[in-house]
Amino acid sequence: MLDVIIVGAGPAGMSAALMLGRSRRSVLICDNAQPRNAVSHAMHGFLTRDGMAPTEFRRLGREQLQQYPNIEFRVTTVLDAKREQNLFTVTLSDESVHTARTLLLATGMKDVLPPIEGFQRYYGAGVFSCPYCDGWEVRDQPLAVLGNGPAGEALALQLLQWSRDIVVCTNGPSQIDAREQAFLNHHEIKIYEDPITRLEGTEQQFERIVFANGSVLPRKALFLQTKHLRRLELLDMLNCPMPERYQEPIAPGIYLAGDVYQTRWVSGAVADGAEIGVMINKELQKEDLTRSYRSLKEV
Ligand SMILES: Cc1cc2nc3c(=O)[nH]c(=O)nc-3n(C[C@H](O)[C@H](O)[C@H](O)COP(=O)(O)OP(=O)(O)OC[C@H]3O[C@@H](n4cnc5c(N)ncnc54)[C@H](O)[C@@H]3O)c2cc1C
Known part of the structure; x- marks a missing residue:
């Protein structure tokens, strides 16, 4: 035994x-x-x-x-x-x-990742969940947050420590209230409400977000709370x-x-x-x- x-x-x-x-x-x-x-x-x-x-x-x-x-x-x-x-x-x-x-x-x-094309593929290769683990490598680069409501706002504000070029993608109607939105505006953080169709990039690396309206947003990395x-x-x-x-x-x-x-x-x-x-x-x-x-x- x-x-x-x-x-x-x-x-x-x-x-x-x-x-x-x-x-x-x-x-x-x-x-x-x-x-x-x-x-x-x-x-x-x-x-x-x-x-x-x-x-x-x-x-x-x-x-x-x-x-x-x-x-x-x-x-x-x-x-x-x-x-x-x-x-x-x-x-x-x-x-x-x-x-x-x-x-x-x-x-x-x-x-558990969102069931959107590209998230599984690029997780760990430009799509991250922890700024302390992966923020330094993308410091001062254009970053995106996938998140909504107070949690999305909090993650975006947290990332200001690593970059000033941040957008929040709410993947549907924003639940970020007017006060939170004003605070994001103050830090020049833009909100994208359009649903995300997929993430694209090279074989090894995430490079851009493609929205349902056809627009494309190049970003160096995307952070989300899994x-x-x-x-x-x-x-x-x-x-x-x-x-x-x-x-x-x-x-x-x-x-x-x-x-x-x-x-x-x-x-x-x-x-x-x-x-x-x-x-x-x-x-x-x-x-x-x-x-x-x-x-x-x-x-
Ligand atoms: C993309 C990503 C990047 C990360 N980067 C960092 C970083 O840079 N720095 C950092 O400090 N942390 C990082 N982390 C967090 C880190 O991976 C975890 O905190 C750490 O691995 C936890 O260790 P653990 O031993 O608890 O679990 P794990 O490392 O997940 O180990 C659990 C093990 O249990 C085994 N297991 C489960 N069930 C069974 C079973 N029934 N039979 C046999 N085996 C089983 C699994 O195979 C696995 O090997 C990252 C996490 C992710 C997702």
């Missing part, structure tokens, strides 16, 4: 595995290679890793985990999770079954709803780390994973010590 099964080997899962491995815990970490930033060519804002390709980051992480014989890494999908008494059993896509004392879900999230789908399917299988007030563990023996809960950064996910790794080790140690104390009393 294992000490911990970790589902997801992104920054959060691998960081937890490192702490647990170094605590001499037996760990199985499983990953099916669908990281949130798969479309991104370079990751920014993480000290000592600024500009590194996410694939290289993951390769290095995996290489470092290999130094610990008590950590097993598998490229596989965890299809199913069950809880029986105090143990967790998972089934992998190779049909193997594994049991552990604790389960850590570091499964990340998926960004919807987030947290990967919580395994929690559902365990019949474990998210508690109203988030806590770790979210149920006895079940932990979450990284974007699946709330982080939006690689560095944040790494920090989260490390903390949860230590927390799991402490909980297991408490259990171990209680058990040995009980058996001592029985003697």
Whole structure:
């Protein structure tokens, strides 16, 4: 029986595995290679890793985990999770079954893009969701925001830190009220209400917005707030709803780390994973010590 099964080997899962491995815990970490930033060519804002390709980051992480014989890494999908008494059993896509004392879900999230031609294609290549991750590379360039109402206004104002040439595309009638509009005007931010038909560009790079009225607006980058789908399917299988007030563990023996809960950064996910790794080790140690104390009393 294992000490911990970790589902997801992104920054959060691998960081937890490192702490647990170094605590001499037996760990199985499983990953099916669908990281949130798969479309991104370079990751920014993480000290000592600024500009590194996410694939290289993951390769290095995996290489470092290999130094610990008590950590097993598998490229596989965890299809199913069950809880029986105090143990967790998972089934992998190779049909193997594994049991552990604790389960850590570091499964990340998926960004949901608008169903408009070009968004999927250019996400990470001129279409971005995070100015802190990708704003610097397009500083002082013509930028667009896709958004409406107060959220659209807020994102446009936020982007002023990176460029003064900003437009807001509301993709339909504007819900930006007169006060917000006056504020945008004050910063020379124009509103385009026409629906967007598609995004166009080169093979690798977004270059322009095409509107339903046929007009074309060249822009260096487009920022939007994506919807987030947290990967919580395994929690559902365990019949474990998210508690109203988030806590770790979210149920006895079940932990979450990284974007699946709330982080939006690689560095944040790494920090989260490390903390949860230590927390799991402490909980297991408490259990171990209680058990040995009980058996001592029985003697
Ligand atoms: C376009 C884009 C650009 C970004 N740029 C930056 C940036 O420059 N700097 C920055 O700090 N952050 C950036 N981010 C955010 C960053 O990607 C996330 O914050 C980070 O990846 C979160 O790490 P995580 O470990 O929680 O999740 P992830 O990295 O998403 O890892 C989760 C892993 O779990 C695996 N998984 C899920 N379910 C299963 C299952 N059932 N079985 C097996 N494996 C499973 C997935 O395959 C995935 O590998 C960007 C995000 C996007 C979308």
